[in-house]
Amino acid sequence: MCRSDASSTTYFPPKHLRRRSADVGGLLLATGNRGQGHGWMDVQGDTRFAELLSDMYTETLNAVNEHDSEFVPTDLRTETRSQLIKSLDSWHFEPHKLPDDQVVACTLLLFEALYRIEGMEAAVGIPMSKIPPFVQHLRHIYRYENSYHNFEHALDVLQASHCYLQAAGMVPPLSLLLHPHRKWKSKWDFDSGPIMTCLGLQELFVVYIAAIGHDVGHPGFTNVFMKNAHTPLSVMFDGKSALEHMHCHLLLRVMRHHGLGALLDRPHDGIRVRKLLWQTVLATDMSVHNDFMTRFTDELRNNEPPCAATRGARQILICQAILKCADISNPSRPYPVSQHWAGALMQEWTSQALFEQHLALPPSVQPSTDPLTEAKSQVYFIQNFAKPLLDLVVQAVPEMDKFATQCNSNLHQWLSRSTELRKESEGAAAAASAEGGASTEPPPAPPPISPQQRDYFMTAFPMALPPSSWNSVDCCRSSSDSSSNSTESNPSNPCSPSSDSVTSFTFSPTSASESSISAAGSGRPPSSSGSSISFGGVNGVGGGGGVGGAHPSNGVGGVSSLNEGHAAIRAAGKLAPRKHKIINRNSWSPLSLVNITTTPSGMVIGVGGGAGVPTAVGVGAATHQGSIGATPRYNGSPLARKVQALPSPILSSTKGTEGTILMTQPIKLEKANSTAS
DSSP, X not given: OEEOOTTOOOEEOOOOOSOOHHHHHHHHHHHOSSSTTOOSSOTTOOOHHHHHHHHHHHHHHHHHHXXXXXXXXXXXXXXXXXXXXXXHTSSOOOGGGSOHHHXXXXXXXXXXXXXXXTTHHHHHTOOGXXXXXXXXXXXXXXXXXXXXXXXXXXXXXXXHHHHHHHHTTSSOOGGGGGSTTOOBOOSSOTTSSSGGGGOOHHHHHXXXXXXXXXXXXXXXXXXXXXXXXXXXXXXXXXXXXXXXXXXXXXXXXXXXXXXXXXXXXXXXXXXXXXXXXXXXXXXXXXXXXXXXXXXXXXXXXXXXXXXXXXXXXHHHHHHHHHHHHHHTOGGGSOHHHHHHHHHHHHHHHHHHHHHHHHHTOOOOOOOOSSHHHHHHHHHHHIIIXXXXXXXXXXXXXXXXXXXXXXXXXXXXXXXXXXXXXXHHHHHHHHHHHHTTSOOOSOOOOOOOOOTTOSSTTTTSOGGGSOGGGHHHHHHHHHHHHHTSHHHHTXXXXXXXXXXXXXXXXXXXXXXXXXXXXXXXXXXXXXXXXXXXXXSSOSSOTTSSSSTTOOOGGGOGGGOSSHHHHHHHHHHHHHHOOOOSOOOOGGGGSTTSOEEEEEOTTSOEEEEEEETTEEEEEEEOTTOOGGGGOOOOSOTTSHHHHHHHTOOGGGGGGGTTOSOEEEESSOOOOEEOOOEEO
């Protein structure tokens, strides 16, 4: 017996007696070209979708970690609390006039009223004590720079949703909070006839969560802008509801971060709840408005009695209807409130139009540069979207008729204002013509940029920005990072990325099926921190001296930048395509091969996997030409032959880096004695 070369060590995974056919199916979907995302790579080894998905994971992780902070409750005075309760019980609600602490307080009061329903806490399995830090975290991820799509808008949508549900007798009035410890129960039994009664306690909770988080991380511009600019986010979702998918990803991640994931992961109804939340938020994309109107009309025409088989689809429809009406409820608010939100939206559109001019993109919005244009815009929107939607929903929920009445009243006022302004404009033009010359008045200036818009769009979610803006993002982040090095280096700081934050896996197991993902294009922005990256796995191989030899200080996978992560993904992609039928059945198991080589510097590099697809690819700090051709466990498998025949330049792009790692599934390895006779 003699020991083998000390520079090469072979690890053997635990023996699996049963072939995992489910893994084969997953690998087929991943490498095939018929899935929603066209596979994570194509037959030529193009891994752009995998790289985008990896970026999405990293950037949403950064967005959550960088805005996390310890929640410090503020005690409201009794008088202030009573005033806020009174304002929340009124349809004339103006959150934009409230100080920041009262905006958060109003949000918590609405959730407190929801938790006064008998059995609510038991139904969702989430105590009220978890809601305040969750709300504050969302508040910090909403962009302060946006004049419209900000946290005040989210509160406005939440309060409107509460008003609709209260009118239908599904939730208590806010005045109930004036009576401590008093509980409330609806007069309606579950699914007792009216369409709104199909919502149980879990569904009501989902409506509130969707309302407060439906625009989280909104960059301040539209899906059309991102599609024209070919932003990575739009490319990843094929230009279909890209913003709404991003909101869902961020919302789910923040929920899990604060312990609200218990509702999403229940064995019996977790999938249903996730789907309901996801579909409700996606319905806020106005590009699918006509589809919703068609589906809701078909539901109203359906005279069949409710049953368990159709209840799920009905619950999705009514939750979508509530959130859609609330999302565009501004035209149905009292006219002064409606005017404010109209101006705020036009201001945001003006900023987008200027950004489009700067990038030489085709205009995708028509900002109002004068009062007449604003009035015409409101008339068009009410006549084509807000009023038809409310009129349709009122047929199912007659108690919402008062909101439709207010919308009609506002429409008449906007029409009158438009007529008056047009007459004034025509009169001024006629007077100028009579004087024999054009008007000497300068053209109206665009609405002023909000003082909140300090950095414009450079603080937006990176993947929502066009590639030409990434240098500016890097500059903003560099200055921010240099001023907060002490914070980032503190492992106890909740804002700094850590291994614990990575283990809080955000994307739900069904998120891929709940979203339509397709990829084209290759642009992607850099990571804001570059401290960690993981693809499809947590606490997996490659972190802190595991397979791949990542340096422990670099976190999971030890990635120092997204570019290094992309290099590892491309390296795995070149190994992944299976061109020949595999005879060795052992290689079907994802854990059938783990190949590890120790470099002279003490780092290791390994490829593990089966069915021709590597489970993990790791690159150490001192990768050199001969390090990848180590002896695998199964010498006869096709993947083993591919590994041994792998040309040295395939990983040259990551040579000398501090640990690049791609993971598709965590692997637990057991060390065996490396001996040979």
